[in-house]
Amino acid sequence: MENNYRQTAAEIVEALGGKDNIRTATHCATRLRLVLNNEKAIDTNHLEAIDLVKGHFNNAGQFQIILGTGVVNGVYNEFKDITGIEEANKDDVKKAAEDNLNPVQKIVKNLADVFVPILPALVASGLMMGLNNVLTAEGLFVAGQSVIDLYPQIADLANMLNLFSNAAFTFLPILIGYSSANIFGATPVLGAVIGAIMVHPELLNGYGYGEAVATDSVPYWNILELSVAKVGYQGTVLPVIGSTYILSLIEKNLRKVVPNILDIIVTPLVSVLVTAFLTFTVIGPLLRTVGDWMTNVVLWLFNDLGAIGGAIYGVIYPILVITGMHHSLAATEIQILANIETLGGSPTFAVVSVSNVCQGAAALAMFFLMKHDEKVRSIAPASGLSALLGITEPALFGINLRYR
Template identity: 40%
Template sequence: MNNKDIAIQILELVGGNENVQSVTHCATRLRIIVNDKDKIDIKGVENIDKVKGSFFNSGQYQVILGTGLVNKVYDEFIPLIDGSRRNISEDSTVKQKITFQRAIRIFGDVFVPIIPVLVATGLFMGLRGLFTQEAVLGVIGLTPDDIPQQFLMFTQILTDTAFAFLPALVAWSTFRIFGGTPILGIVLGLMLVSSVLPNAYEVGQQTAKPLVFLGFIKVVGYQGSVLPAFVTGILGSKIELFLRKRIPDSLDLILTPFLTLLTGLTLALFIIGPIFHEVEIGVLHGVEFLLNLPLGIGGLIYGSFGQLLGIFGIHHVLNFLEISMLGQDGWNYLNPIGTCGNIAQAGAVLAVAMKSTSPKMKQIAYPSALSATLGITEPAVFGVTLRLVKPFIMSMIGGGVGGFLASIFKLRASGMALTGIPGTLLYLNEQLPLYILVNLVAFGVSFGLTWTIGYQKNQELG
């Protein structure tokens, strides 16, 4: 069955063209908003060749296809429907009832486009750490003092730029999602890190002092901050839309950008920034408190239950936390623990694949296990473990044990969005052996428990 045939069958089984309100996709899933859920033949969709499962989340019917394939099926799906329905417009999002899950989805939509840049930055950091290690340099007869200063400056540009201008990236994406003009978002975000303002890192190190307005409002740059730029982007885009509806067309080009930037920057520097920067720091301190609980308890809790975030559709909030951690001190403390949960899913699904006598089960489970080792767990979770229940519980136990060890060893990543085997690139330093160890433990515990007590070889998917 080719990709076009898959797209045609999915469209027919979700109720046809007239039942599709809009469609988009993420890394692994085709996301369809339908007019009537009762018209969907869920079992029929899940029996389509190469479909690994499906579920409802945040008002969307999500069909799991896997990385690479989902893009191809999406490209075949779009010509079959009205092209104007390929994405959810801001107007339709606003008109729908705002729920917690929908808000989280919008939150995720803002940060997902930024992640590739931060992935690349994390890899640059890892490689820089590798090539500047004394042990590695010693192999070729060099020491850290032999590295040219120009080379270090070049690598610093690669590793520091994205986080130095992080508010510009966040504000750009927020304007884009909320219907504003993205270039205004970029400029407004750049204003938050203007060289005229005291650098946030220098203020934090007490080598610079904040500007003080009206005797009590402290103003600094917001290098590495996420939440102030996010809120500024929301309000800035709303201000722009408000102005465009009221300013005459003849004056729109002049007045709308002028008033949007002026009002947005004033609110950002004197109200939004001071308030939400403190909120952001408070949230980070709360998460770090959990992760730093004694005896590895924080790692045990997050490693066990962090996998549930994806099921409830609120895992995108982790993007904000990870970006904020990297922006504040350059390290990601969630990644090593969360990775153990992903690898534990791979262990559980591989045990199912090897033990099962069902060809259909093996067809789904083996690729899902491989996908999970590469950091993509949706096929494993929604296609196998969650539907069988017990393997998912075994994976939670395995993830908890691995997370416990990661917390004990105080592992931390140099970037984000890479887990499993690709995630080793974020630990190209003295942590690499420990990173491999904790993941082998998570995999082994999950595999062993699923093989012995978590799955019967003749058990079928529900």
């Protein structure tokens, strides 16, 4: 088997354009993750003909080769020996991969990096929201009645679940502020402070902003003849990301000029004060409008075009996955989830789920159609099952794109 790994590694190096074309390399549980100097030098036909290679794709500046659990370790060890490349960790590879991204891809990557760390909180909140809905939805088990109607003694349990499930969305800007500050190189707790300022209880709740505008009852601060809306940013995403990015710029530049003895006092004070003022005067209002436009476009597809709009979204979604731009939709989807009680549900997740199932079904179908190709038959079940569980890249890049 070692000889097989050696031969596979040598063929991969040759297919990639030689060891001089390989900048850095690491691996995960199933894939080689590479950063190349010139991806146009790859001989994809040669690569796909290698027995142990189950597929390949490009994602966020990394060229990834699917080998499978266990196999990837053996091939990677031989790969290092042949190329002479020092072992790199995933962070090193990610940093090298960023050089291959264009400005749009970098923005999309930063959006994804902001949301990944807070996903467990959102998943937990979503599941608790589902449990609460099971207890409070009328007609789910008995016509015209909910579970708490039948068993009033558990009403307080449902109320508790409702509070628990809403917490992450109520204070979402704090979570995003902390995470995005970490990504942009600011002090994470200062990012959390900016998020907390944006949802302070003394502000008009962001959910009531539309009604306040309609009734001309929006409160304002009057500062040197400047009127600043005293409105919170509950349920928004882009404003806190934009504010935290400005925070990082201010903080980094202050640290270059403020003496070390004063740094702990001056830098946090000025960074938070200036960022918070800019948030309510410029950044927040501008990015709230942009976020609303994005959300309204998606909701327009579903509300005004109905099934046709859903079909359009479903067709576009896997194309965005191919380019990596599907991560940019996270801002819109989370904003929709934050207003889920008003909207009654999230149409985007329903369509994305159907899209993922279709990708998985197409990959599984290839297992039966490609009877003459053992390689495809070996890849199809695992990639199809992965897509059914929400990870579509193996099915997309390994089978569906390849065979259209």
